[in-house]
Amino acid sequence: MVDLKEKLVADFRSREAAMNGEAQSPLHQTRQKALARFEELGFPTPRNEEWKYSNVRNLTNQDFDFGGTHAITVEDIEKFKIPNLSGNILYFINGKYEAGLSTIVSPASQVSIRPLREALATQPELVSTYFGNLADTQDEAFTALNAAFAGDGVFIHVPKGKVVEESIVLYFINDARSANVGAQPRNLFVIEQNAQVQLTETFLTLGESSAFTNAVTEIHVAQDAHVQYYKVQNDSDATYHVGTTEVRMADNSHFYAATVSLNGGFIRNNLNIALDGEHCDAHMYGLYFPDGKQHIDNHTVADHRKPNSESNELYKGVLRGQSTGVFNGKIFVREDAQKTNAFQSCKNVVLSPQATMNTKPQLEIWADDVKCSHGTTTGQLDDEALFYLRSRGISKPEAMSLLMFAFCEDVITQIKIEPIRAYLEEIIAKKLA
Amino acid sequence: MLKIKDLHASIEGKEILRGINLQVNPGEVHAIMGPNGSGKSTLASVLAGREEYEISGGSVDFDGKDLLDLAPEERAAEGIFLAFQYPVEIPGVTTINFLKTAVNEMRKYRGEDPLDAAQFLRMVREKAKLVKMNDSLLKRSLNEGFSGGEKKRNEIFQMAVLEPKLAILDETDSGLDIDALRIVAEGVNSLRSPEKATIVVTHYQRLLDYIVPDFVHVLYKGRIVKSGTKELAMELEEKGYDWIKAEVELV
Numbered sequence: 001m002v003d004l005k006e007k008l009v010a011d012f013r014s015r016e017a018a019m020n021g022e023a024q025s026p027l028h029q030t031r032q033k034a035l036a037r038f039e040e041l042g043f044p045t046p047r048n049e050e051w052k053y054s055n056v057r058n059l060t061n062q063d064f065d066f067g068g069t070h071a072i073t074v075e076d077i078e079k080f081k082i083p084n085l086s087g088n089i090l091y092f093i094n095g096k097y098e099a100g101l102s103t104i105v106s107p108a109s110q111v112s113i114r115p116l117r118e119a120l121a122t123q124p125e126l127v128s129t130y131f132g133n134l135a136d137t138q139d140e141a142f143t144a145l146n147a148a149f150a151g152d153g154v155f156i157h158v159p160k161g162k163v164v165e166e167s168i169v170l171y172f173i174n175d176a177r178s179a180n181v182g183a184q185p186r187n188l189f190v191i192e193q194n195a196q197v198q199l200t201e202t203f204l205t206l207g208e209s210s211a212f213t214n215a216v217t218e219i220h221v222a223q224d225a226h227v228q229y230y231k232v233q234n235d236s237d238a239t240y241h242v243g244t245t246e247v248r249m250a251d252n253s254h255f256y257a258a259t260v261s262l263n264g265g266f267i268r269n270n271l272n273i274a275l276d277g278e279h280c281d282a283h284m285y286g287l288y289f290p291d292g293k294q295h296i297d298n299h300t301v302a303d304h305r306k307p308n309s310e311s312n313e314l315y316k317g318v319l320r321g322q323s324t325g326v327f328n329g330k331i332f333v334r335e336d337a338q339k340t341n342a343f344q345s346c347k348n349v350v351l352s353p354q355a356t357m358n359t360k361p362q363l364e365i366w367a368d369d370v371k372c373s374h375g376t377t378t379g380q381l382d383d384e385a386l387f388y389l390r391s392r393g394i395s396k397p398e399a400m401s402l403l404m405f406a407f408c409e410d411v412i413t414q415i416k417i418e419p420i421r422a423y424l425e426e427i428i429a430k431k432l433a
Numbered sequence: 434m435l436k437i438k439d440l441h442a443s444i445e446g447k448e449i450l451r452g453i454n455l456q457v458n459p460g461e462v463h464a465i466m467g468p469n470g471s472g473k474s475t476l477a478s479v480l481a482g483r484e485e486y487e488i489s490g491g492s493v494d495f496d497g498k499d500l501l502d503l504a505p506e507e508r509a510a511e512g513i514f515l516a517f518q519y520p521v522e523i524p525g526v527t528t529i530n531f532l533k534t535a536v537n538e539m540r541k542y543r544g545e546d547p548l549d550a551a552q553f554l555r556m557v558r559e560k561a562k563l564v565k566m567n568d569s570l571l572k573r574s575l576n577e578g579f580s581g582g583e584k585k586r587n588e589i590f591q592m593a594v595l596e597p598k599l600a601i602l603d604e605t606d607s608g609l610d611i612d613a614l615r616i617v618a619e620g621v622n623s624l625r626s627p628e629k630a631t632i633v634v635t636h637y638q639r640l641l642d643y644i645v646p647d648f649v650h651v652l653y654k655g656r657i658v659k660s661g662t663k664e665l666a667m668e669l670e671e672k673g674y675d676w677i678k679a680e681v682e683l684v
Binding site: 382384385387388389390391392393394395396398399402403405406407408409410 | 481482483484504505506508509510514515517520521523524525526531532534535536538539542574591595
């Protein structure tokens with residue numbers, strides 16, 4: 001049996017030894033600190049309240065090849081890519097950016113899209129202003145681990161007042177067809193004042209071997225900026241995905257997130273939004289379909305730090321087989337954040353007696369003039385609705401799939417990029433058939 | 434068409450139908466009346482195949498088929514339609530999409546080809562006009578946010594689209610004002626034909642002013658205790674149900 005922690009620490013040392021000068025850079029010093037913290041923290045266990053229902057033991061005794069070679073061809077990509085999707089499309093395979101497969105169509109005046117490593121070398125001042133500001137390497141072992149290896153991933157910068165007309169789609173692909181593979185993408189999105197952009201992160205795994213993705217994305221949303229952020233997960237049953245997205249919003253900014261987990265053996269998504277400005281609105285939508293022995297965990301935070309902002313959250317899940325789901329939604333309303341509106345809802349349909357859903361809304365409110373509401377439901381399909389459809393000649397399986405699709409529809413319609421919506425609808429319809 | 438013999442049905446161990454006998458022939462309209470709790474809606478639900486009810490005895494023959502052996506969707510495809518007392522709201526499923534699925538699932542059951550989009554739309558528009566259903570409701574989620582009258586009209590509209598042999602209207606008059614009642618009744622009447630039959634389940638006589646029955650049956654404590662023609666309904670309207678209860682208790 002392998003001890004993944006020991007193996008990663010050893011990996012770090014050998015990479016460091018092979019560095020040519022970079023070991024002295026400020027970035028590498030942050031890496032060293034992050035590694036030291038990761039060594040102290042270790043991988044979380046269920047004794048940690050935040051990881052109570054998500055046990056990573058089976059991950060931490062496996063070996064993974066990080067940043068290894070792959071055999072992805074253009075033909076492979078044709079098979080799994082989202083059809084009819086145009087725009088800026090970037091491929092990262094087993095963590096590494098593949099320039100030859102990627103297409104950047106937006107003019108540099110609208111947006112700068114660069115592999116993080118390149119941006120660190122060419123725009124060090126700009127990157128270092130934002131890099132690592134939001135990610136919590138102190139308490140989050142996975143984030144510390146990601147920071148220790150930071151290098152792969154992308155830096156996206158939308159200058160003040162620019163509207164990025166073509167959407168930006170990032171594919172993170174694990175090629176696990178011949179060996180266990182690992183990747184730790186690190187993304188930094190800086191959206192300046194009054195700028196607008198649509199960002200999509202897509203995670204896919206090919207092959208039957210184990211794969212481990214530990215992704216961290218930081219998103220800075222400046223005043224009056226408008227950001228749509230979609231995360232689509234269609235991994236294999238042998239994939240472990242831990243992904244953390246940290247968002248900070250300034251005054252009058254708008255942020256829409258939709259996280260759709262179609263497939264994956266073990267998924268833990270952390271979406272943490274700091275509403276650090278007045279008159280902001282943050283929207284979080286989620287949809288997940290665990291089946292078999294899959295485990296999907298969504299942890300979200302809406303941290304209201306300033307007055308007059310609004311957060312609105314809707315997560316929905318359909319659980320089958322012996323799968324487990326977790327939803328933990330935190331809403332913080334700080335003392336200054338008067339006139340906050342915060343809404344949270346998590347609705348689940350559990351179709352099998354062996355499937356389990358754990359939901360935990362957590363509200364901490366220090367201000368006195370706020371409107372907050374939360375609710376979670378977990379149940380079966382409505383028998384009365386099912387009978388109504390069947391009494392009109394619709395067979396039971398067809399009626400169930402109609403009802404489940406309808407259940408998912410109010411999240412799917414939040415995706416404003418038509419080809420992505422069509423792709424999701426097609427996969428979801430097949431899953432629910 | 435429909436032959437119910439000594440039908441017994443219970444729910445959660447409580448017997449609600451205690452020996453129903455009823456024959457309905459093509460072209461006929463039967464009214465089932467009775468006081469609250471007599472089993473009227475249970476009879477409608479059992480015929481449509483609601484699974485909560487347990488059949489503890491008797492038989493139901495529908496055009497030579499054992500109805501009690503069929504799933505709700507098979508009964509629908511065989512030509513049974515239940516207009517619900519409380520139509521269900523289904524967010525996210527549009528009326529039009531729902532009806533298209535229903536029509537084509539039934540056609541599949543009967544071994545017919547599915548209707549294409551153009552044929553289907555033409556048919557639906559025609560039927561909507563027939564029951565004075567506003568086209569805009571078709572694109573909305575099924576019954577979601579519909580008024581009571583709109584929901585009942587939607588039931589009759591679905592009936593027009595699905596063209597059942599036997600329509601069962603379960604308290605279709607409840608919660609309707611007189612104008613809505615008239616529109617719904619006109620819809621039902623326009624769908625009457627010598628091949629089709631209707632069972633009207635109602636507490637009050639007023640619907641029967643508009644949908645005139647050939648036979649009226651009074652259900653009480655799970656049995657049909659009196660049958661007659663439309664005059665019986667008038668008599669019930671005038672005298673209430675107490676005299677019937679008294680008659681039954683005497684026997």
